[in-house]
Amino acid sequence: MKNYHATVTVTLRKAILDVQGKTVESALHSLHMPQLGNVRIGKHIELSVQAPDADTAREVVREACDKLLTNPVMEDYAVNITEEGAA
Template sequence: MKTYTASIIVSLRRAILDVQGKAVENALHSLHMQGMANVRIGKHIELDVLAPDIDTARATVEEACAKLLANPVMEDVHIDIAEKAAGASA
């Protein structure tokens, strides 16, 4: 078994108005940063998972996202996963 680290980004589905993102976008514009648009606010979740290989690790994380970490009715998920570097703190 190996330890993998997953980095999960949970964000509101594109079709849903992200009011936090909109407020932050307006704040950026009030700071005269006019070139910035489409601000989206999401959540970043990190976790370690013990698995025999990266595919199993990914499947486990996807299941966790579907069951608890995200709500598919309103949220999209992006998962990055890699073997945990040797010597990295547990």
């Protein structure tokens, strides 16, 4: 078994208006940064995973996303897996 570090990025699905993102965008514009746009606000989740290989680790994290960490009705997610440095 190896130790992996997983990060999950959760965002509202593209079809759903991200009102937090819109509000922050207009605040940025009022702070004289009109060059910034398309602000989207999501969640960042970190986990450690014990698995024989990276593919299995990814599989387990995706299962966690589908069961609990995200709601497919309103959210999309991306999983990133890195092996923790050998001690």
